[in-house]
Amino acid sequence: MSIPIGSKKLDLPANTYYDAGLSKSCQTHPTNCLPPGLTRTIVKGLLLVVERISLVQAGRVFSGKWALRGIDATLEAGKIYALLGANGAGKSTLLQLLAGWLPLSEGRILLDESPMRPTAVHLRRKVMLLEESTGRPRGVQYTPTRVLCQAIQDYDVQRSGIEDEIADWYDRLDVTSVYDKEARSMSKGQAYKISMIGLFLIAPNVWLLDEPFSAGLDANGLKILETQLRTHAERGGIVLFTSQWPEHARRLADGALVLDEGKLVWIAPPRQSPKPEIAVAAQPSLQAVLQGLGPE
Ligand SMILES: Nc1ncnc2c1ncn2[C@@H]1O[C@H](COP(=O)(O)OP(=O)(O)OP(=O)(O)O)[C@@H](O)[C@H]1O
Numbered sequence: 001m002s003i004p005i006g007s008k009k010l011d012l013p014a015n016t017y018y019d020a021g022l023s024k025s026c027q028t029h030p031t032n033c034l035p036p037g038l039t040r041t042i043v044k045g046l047l048l049v050v051e052r053i054s055l056v057q058a059g060r061v062f063s064g065k066w067a068l069r070g071i072d073a074t075l076e077a078g079k080i081y082a083l084l085g086a087n088g089a090g091k092s093t094l095l096q097l098l099a100g101w102l103p104l105s106e107g108r109i110l111l112d113e114s115p116m117r118p119t120a121v122h123l124r125r126k127v128m129l130l131e132e133s134t135g136r137p138r139g140v141q142y143t144p145t146r147v148l149c150q151a152i153q154d155y156d157v158q159r160s161g162i163e164d165e166i167a168d169w170y171d172r173l174d175v176t177s178v179y180d181k182e183a184r185s186m187s188k189g190q191a192y193k194i195s196m197i198g199l200f201l202i203a204p205n206v207w208l209l210d211e212p213f214s215a216g217l218d219a220n221g222l223k224i225l226e227t228q229l230r231t232h233a234e235r236g237g238i239v240l241f242t243s244q245w246p247e248h249a250r251r252l253a254d255g256a257l258v259l260d261e262g263k264l265v266w267i268a269p270p271r272q273s274p275k276p277e278i279a280v281a282a283q284p285s286l287q288a289v290l291q292g293l294g295p296e
Helices: 021-028 091-098 144-154 162-172 188-202 219-234 246-252 276-281 284-293
Strands: 002-005 008-011 052-062 065-076 079-084 106-111 127-130 206-209 238-242 255-260 263-268
Touching: 052 091, 065 079, 065 091, 065 106, 065 238, 065 255, 065 263, 079 091, 079 219, 079 246, 091 127, 091 206, 091 238, 127 188, 144 162, 144 188, 162 188, 188 219, 206 219, 219 238, 219 246, 246 284, 255 284, 263 284, 276 284
Parallel strands: 079 238, 079 255, 127 206, 206 238
Antiparallel strands: 002 008, 052 065, 052 106, 255 263
16 A cells, blocks of 8 residues: 655555554453454445444343443444543443453344354444543554554445545644654654544544544644534434533434433433432432533
8 A cells, every 4th residue: 555645655564564553442441352463354345324322131240240231222323422420430341342342241242133242253343442541552653644544444444546545634623744753752642643544535424533622633624623523423423422521412413312421311402401309319429410412
């Protein structure tokens, strides 16, 4: 693959395996590791529309403690959802389960009718999770463009002109200066922009973003991100983002999900008043979320 960046070109060796994209779970969860090369053997043409992604009594336990339990929720195509909750409520864990990075301890996650699990690579290709500090892998010496190309290979995206699209996104997001730097030498916001480019180019059905508004993006980056989230939903995609600011849910989301200590306590369009029994019993951190979401 050869990427034109300004007047230069970056040539990448074909069929080289790097740890990125789908192989992410191998880094943190060795037991979920896919056999080397499996990401390349996936049947082509599976990028059908996803109508919904559902959690059915989903739960995850860490060292004997439930981080999430009894989660029932359905996210529908064409909608943007915000996932809110105090620190430690289980937001990141929920995203990692939906992305297939982590196995469930109980219950099911269904992409339409198909059960998501770490080894279901054809399903994982329909979903992408961007962590807050993604794209700047510790100890990895590749350039951002190489990491990006690996993600494209992992998701088996094959269309002509993708090199020009990459160059265009580098330009639009004002990161042309970092394209051949070592990934670990990028700033937090630059690294996030590179991951965003991967998301926009690959454009799987389900976009999961963990704290995108705390990822160090500048005003231009934030504007582009919001536009792309809306465009993806308009095209029939599903977006779920976490945030510590209920205002983001009010402004962007069609639906808000609120977690409290691993339980889903509220799911509704923003600007609705939570049931009194939830609000009254809530701890201050949960109360602040519910008040921020409710009518002004
Ligand atoms: N790998 C892990 N091992 C053990 N416990 C974990 C692990 N990951 C998460 N936890 C625990 O699960 C619970 C939920 O964590 P999670 O990161 O999902 O919360 P969060 O809502 O994203 O928090 P924050 O807003 O602070 O990012 C916490 O009690 C956390 O300590």
